[in-house]
Amino acid sequence: MLKIENLHAQIEDKSILKGLNLEVKAGEIHAIMGPNGAGKSTLASVIAGKEEYEVTSGLIELNGEDINELAPEERAHAGVFLSFQYPVEIPGVTVTNFVKTSINESRKAQGLEDMPAKEMLQKIREKSELLEIDRKFLSRSLNEGFSGGEKKRNEIFQMAMLEPKLAILDETDSGLDIDALRIVANGVNKLKSKDNAVIVITHYQRLLNYITPDFVHVLHDGKIVKTGDASLALELEAKGYDWIKEEVNS
Amino acid sequence: MSKYTEDDLREELKTKEYEYGFYTDIESEKFPNGVNEDIVRAISKKKNEPEWMTEWRLEAFRVWLKMEEPEWANVHYKKPSFQDISYYSAPKKKPKLNSLDEVDPEMLATFEKLGISLLEQKRLANVAIDIVMDSVSVATTFKETLAEKGIIFMPISEAIQEHPELVKKYIGSVVPTTDNFYAALNSAVFSDGSFCYIPKGVRCPMELSTYFRINESGTGQFERTLVVADKGSYVSYLEGCTAPQRDENQLHAAVVELIALDDAEIKYSTVQNWFPGDAEGKGGVFNFVTKRGICENNAKISWTQVETGSAVTWKYPSCILKGNNSVGEFYSIAVTNNYQQADTGTKMIHLGKNTKSTIISKGISAGKSQNSYRGLVQIGSRAENARNFSQCDSLLMGNECGAHTFPYIETKNKSAQIEHEATTSKIGEDQLFYCNQRGIDTEKAIALIVNGFSKEVLNKLPMEFAVEAQKLLEISLEGSVG
Numbered sequence: 093m094l095k096i097e098n099l100h101a102q103i104e105d106k107s108i109l110k111g112l113n114l115e116v117k118a119g120e121i122h123a124i125m126g127p128n129g130a131g132k133s134t135l136a137s138v139i140a141g142k143e144e145y146e147v148t149s150g151l152i153e154l155n156g157e158d159i160n161e162l163a164p165e166e167r168a169h170a171g172v173f174l175s176f177q178y179p180v181e182i183p184g185v186t187v188t189n190f191v192k193t194s195i196n197e198s199r200k201a202q203g204l205e206d207m208p209a210k211e212m213l214q215k216i217r218e219k220s221e222l223l224e225i226d227r228k229f230l231s232r233s234l235n236e237g238f239s240g241g242e243k244k245r246n247e248i249f250q251m252a253m254l255e256p257k258l259a260i261l262d263e264t265d266s267g268l269d270i271d272a273l274r275i276v277a278n279g280v281n282k283l284k285s286k287d288n289a290v291i292v293i294t295h296y297q298r299l300l301n302y303i304t305p306d307f308v309h310v311l312h313d314g315k316i317v318k319t320g321d322a323s324l325a326l327e328l329e330a331k332g333y334d335w336i337k338e339e340v341n342s
Numbered sequence: 343m344s345k346y347t348e349d350d351l352r353e354e355l356k357t358k359e360y361e362y363g364f365y366t367d368i369e370s371e372k373f374p375n376g377v378n379e380d381i382v383r384a385i386s387k388k389k390n391e392p393e394w395m396t397e398w399r400l401e402a403f404r405v406w407l408k409m410e411e412p413e414w415a416n417v418h419y420k421k422p423s424f425q426d427i428s429y430y431s432a433p434k435k436k437p438k439l440n441s442l443d444e445v446d447p448e449m450l451a452t453f454e455k456l457g458i459s460l461l462e463q464k465r466l467a468n469v470a471i472d473i474v475m476d477s478v479s480v481a482t483t484f485k486e487t488l489a490e491k492g493i494i495f496m497p498i499s500e501a502i503q504e505h506p507e508l509v510k511k512y513i514g515s516v517v518p519t520t521d522n523f524y525a526a527l528n529s530a531v532f533s534d535g536s537f538c539y540i541p542k543g544v545r546c547p548m549e550l551s552t553y554f555r556i557n558e559s560g561t562g563q564f565e566r567t568l569v570v571a572d573k574g575s576y577v578s579y580l581e582g583c584t585a586p587q588r589d590e591n592q593l594h595a596a597v598v599e600l601i602a603l604d605d606a607e608i609k610y611s612t613v614q615n616w617f618p619g620d621a622e623g624k625g626g627v628f629n630f631v632t633k634r635g636i637c638e639n640n641a642k643i644s645w646t647q648v649e650t651g652s653a654v655t656w657k658y659p660s661c662i663l664k665g666n667n668s669v670g671e672f673y674s675i676a677v678t679n680n681y682q683q684a685d686t687g688t689k690m691i692h693l694g695k696n697t698k699s700t701i702i703s704k705g706i707s708a709g710k711s712q713n714s715y716r717g718l719v720q721i722g723s724r725a726e727n728a729r730n731f732s733q734c735d736s737l738l739m740g741n742e743c744g745a746h747t748f749p750y751i752e753t754k755n756k757s758a759q760i761e762h763e764a765t766t767s768k769i770g771e772d773q774l775f776y777c778n779q780r781g782i783d784t785e786k787a788i789a790l791i792v793n794g795f796s797k798e799v800l801n802k803l804p805m806e807f808a809v810e811a812q813k814l815l816e817i818s819l820e821g822s823v824g
Contacts, residue, residue: 140779164775165779173779176779180772183794183795184793184796184797184798185791189790193790194781197782197783201781233794
């Protein structure tokens with residue numbers, strides 16, 4: 093699904109990713125953990141194609157295609173979804189209208205007609221139930237006046253509607269209370285299939301109690317320095333990140 | 343000496359015309375450049391107007407001569423030379439085209455984007471329409487329906503002939519000839535416009551639109567509109583057109599007067615899309631418009647405008663809330679791009695008790711344009727319990743444009759409640775990236791954000807108009823980011 097080789101990326105001449113390697117196969121869940129400033133959010137932005145970040149060398153492939161030159165919307169059409177750490181507000185644009193536009197733009201890119209209204213409605217009903225979202229919520233302006241938990245739940249709702257091949261959840265657990273965390277995790281688990289893949293970026297292992305990763309990677313100073321299974325997350329929770337740094341430096 | 347007859351008078355007048363020289367070519371479509379009393383008289387004569395109308399025009403002209411062009415607006419342009427303009431030309435005859443293939447392809451592309459029907463495209467581009475259902479027959483059916491209800495809707499030049507008592511009573515009653523420089527000039531030289539009268543208690547069954555008679559009137563550069571809603575009546579009036587309007591006239595100075603008698607309601611919607619000048623700021627129409635309405639007891643006037651065109655816009659649709667419990671509303675979207683300048687807003691004059699006004703203004707600036715909101719809320723000493731709510735939001739695109747807000751509040755009554763809210767925001771990189779990540783390209787994302795920003799005002803437009811206006815916003819801002 094996703095193949096990243098020796099990726100170097102910088103923002104305003106500050107180099108952040110320094111030779112990162114990662115391979116994610118369909119049906120897998122990968123967790124990327126690491127201390128603040130390790131480059132976790134940069135990795136998410138670079139995969140999604142945010143322009144401020146410059147890829148200086150290395151390779152990003154999605155299903156065998158080099159996506160490095162693609163615009164962010166083209167990557168989205170190819171099936172990349174990013175659940176934002178800080179979702180933006182768009183006043184006057186309802187959640188429903190936004191999701192509808194989003195789905196239909198992707199369909200247009202694939203040469204398909206707009207999704208019929210009936211089908212759209214059906215899908216909205218189904219996915220909002222899955223994520224225990226009140227229908228009234230869908231007619232509010234996108235993220236305007238949303239609580240932290242509502243914003244994150246809205247991100248996962250969009251993911252459910254768009255059915256991406258590769259979903260990257262950037263600190264989706266931050267700002268969530270325990271109930272919201274359970275609902276979001278439950279949603280992700282139900283959407284998971286053998287055909288898609290999920291990258292969970294997180295600072296804490298809390299979310300991983302609900303979403304069990306197949307692989308846990310530790311990102312430090314722009315590189316993945318350690319990879320393990322779910323137990324590595326627990327180890328990090330207990331011991332912190334310092335021992336990793338020491339291991340790397342020795 | 344024999345008796346001086348009417349025929350003699352006519353004869354004498356004829357010779358007099360020759361004396362002035364500019365009547366020699368009576369068939370000519372256009373008067374010589376410049377304006378003086380004779381030109382004003384000649385316009386009036388050409389229209390076959392009664393003497394009171396001629397006098398009214400002359401009075402306006404004399405007032406105008408003593409006035410100076412206003413300079414307080416936040417716009418900068420080279421002032422037109424008023425003696426270099428021809429003040430009368432007969433309804434313009436655009437060259438008739440045989441098929442759409444002969445129409446400017448750029449114009450056709452815009453029609454396409456606006457979703458204008460093929461038939462409508464032909465009408466707008468002046469292509470001969472040979473289908474039975476042409477605009478003329480539509481207009482005829484339309485007139486019959488209105489006549490049944492006693493509604494008068496006709497060019498103001500015809501109304502002066504057919505309903506002089508109504509025109510005489512109301513013209514200049516809301517915008518007096520002395521009101522301002524452009525209104526005075528308009529009063530002196532207006533070529534044509536629309537007149538509308540809704541009888542007592544009648545609810546006009548359809549949106550009245552200048553669209554239906556745009557061909558017969560040939561909307562001139564000095565347009566005059568007068569709408570009178572008698573007691574307890576209702577009318578929704580649409581002005582303008584979303585299709586781009588190119589015009590060789592650089593100066594447009596229209597006057598619109600609305601009169602809402604007791605318990606009446608007038609809803610007046612405008613979409614203005616005059617040629618804004620090119621991307622370098624060359625050309626473009628100067629639009630200096632005076633629009634004002636008066637509300638008697640329990641009456642309501644609602645102005646809704648979408649302003650996307652013109653190089654310079656100077657326009658303040660206003661309400662005089664004279665009657666008790668009367669209501670004034672102003673909903674506006676003004677878009678400026680490239681080198682456009684707009685100074686627009688409203689005046690809400692509260693005179694009666696329990697009067698209420700609402701102002702929602704949305705300014706969108708892109709390119710190197712300047713967009714100003716200027717509004718006055720005035721509460722008179724006898725206006726007990728007057729209320730106003732104003733909201734002025736500005737949206738900026740890029741770093742070279744400007745948004746300005748000039749709210750004026752004057753109150754002479756302590757019971758008044760006045761609220762003013764203002765916001766300024768910028769379409770951020772973060773918003774665009776968020777949309778991009780959801781598969782929405784930048785152009786579409788801007789349209790989405792702009793429409794969201796303008797929604798409160800777009801919602802006030804009649805349905806079909808709103809859809810076209812929404813597309814028009816997208817087109818006006820094309821290529822403004824990135």
